[in-house]
Amino acid sequence: MIIGGVEIKGAALAPMAGYTDAGFRAVCSLCGAGAVYTEMISAKGLIYDSEKTKDLLFFTPYEKVSCAQIFGNDPYFIQAACEHKIMDKFALIDINMGCPVPKIVKNGEGSALMNDPLLAQQVVKAAVKSGRRITVKCRTGFSSSEHCADFVKMMQDAGALAVTVHGRTREQFYSGKADLQPIKKAVENVSIPVIANGDIKDKKSAEEALAYTGAAGVAVGRGALGNPFVFAQIAGGTPPMTVSEAIKMHMDILLEIYPERKVVNDMKKHIAFYTKGKKGGKELKLKAFCAQSVNEIKEIAKSL
Ligand SMILES: Cc1cc2nc3c(=O)[nH]c(=O)nc-3n(C[C@H](O)[C@H](O)[C@H](O)COP(=O)(O)O)c2cc1C
Structure with missing residues (x-):
């Protein structure tokens, strides 16, 4: 899959707050993840120079394609965050439109943007003005998946170079099985790469999601926790390290920051x-x- 000229070979590690730190991203990259995402970073937090926010953006050269994920709903702060010098080193900047957490949704951020597609477009357009490669990650909808394909098309029209879709609505949080049908419809409705996400935990589920949806790629979240080797399995290779080596490497990298x-x-x-x-x-x-x-x-x- 190619996103804005950046080639991604292999499944992506989905962003996970509290988990996809620089150590885990390095381990997953060595195991075959084609792209890795930081956990979501507040656009405002970055502009107000929070040290904690900057620590979350630390990364190592092990990452093949490094993606920073930001959240916010204010086009001014989104553009400013994308223009920040620290973003120079990231291949892609992804905008979070899927977070279901009440604190975020109450602020009109994360998945709440799916209820306000015009604002979501303004957010993407502001990000694109920074001159960076911008992608979006969303869910199939807020309370229903009816408008998933339209929403993804609107993100494309606003300038997003790819959209990752988690096959659940915000109201589902993480319950039930991920629904691939709205992702398939979104794929058919746009020309940019769509990345399918939700419940992919091995080679079989990755291949099934790709075949059913026609998506350009897949992203793995919880399936990589405790099993970064899933990326090697999906790629048809052998893991390059043991659990013990993965944990050692993970900690050695974190010790550079914390x-x-x-x-x-x-x-x-x-x-x-x-x-x-x-x-x-x-x-x-x-x-x-x-x-x-x-x-x-x-x-x-x-x-x-
Ligand atoms: C602990 C945890 C933290 C997450 N944090 C984020 C996040 O920061 N940004 C985001 O877009 N999605 C986040 N997600 C959602 C995942 O990226 C993914 O969309 C979701 O878990 C479904 O994929 P999976 O079934 O492969 O886990 C998080 C999920 C979990 C379980």
Whole structure:
């Protein structure tokens, strides 16, 4: 798939707040992710120079195609965020129009933009004025998927170079099965690449989503948690590292940005996924939750 001249080979790692940090993105990239997304970053937060926001935009050369995801509904701040120097290093800037969290929706941001497609277009047009490559990630709709194809077309008309569609409405949050039909209709309605997303967790589900929707690519979210190797599987290759090596690399990268205490705490969430369903996993997870140092986590990771 080619987005604005940028070639993406392999499934993308979908943006996930609290999870798609620079360490995890590096691991997924080495495992075969063709593009990786930061977690969503507030456009206003970036303009007001928040250090925390900038830490979220740290990345390593392991990433093949690095994408920054921003959120906001004010065209002025969106354009300013896209023009920010820190964005020079990103291949694509994605605008979040899918976040279902009440705090975000109440502000008219994230998935709320699907209820105001004209404002969503203004947001994209403002972003495009920055001269960067702009993409959008949305859901199939806010309360119904009826207008998904029209919405994606409106994003194309506003200048988005690609749209990732999560096959659920905002009201569904993460419940039920992802609905690929509205994604298929969106694909038929536009000429830009559409990326299908939702419940893709292995080669079979990736191939089925691609075949059914005709999408240009797929993005994997939760299926990559505790299993960054899913990208190697989808690409038909072998994982280039073990779980223990993945966890070590992940932490080593985070240590370049954060103090050890934060790295250990952040890793606990990932360890919970790595231990899921494994023999002795519960005990290892408990051990990890009591860990105080990176070395303790590395020791635990050796048993995974
Ligand atoms: C913990 C978590 C955090 C997420 N954060 C974001 C985010 O920051 N931006 C975004 O566009 N989507 C976010 N999502 C949605 C995912 O990118 C994806 O669309 C959704 O999980 C469906 O795909 P999946 O079934 O492969 O997980 C998040 C999902 C989860 C589970």
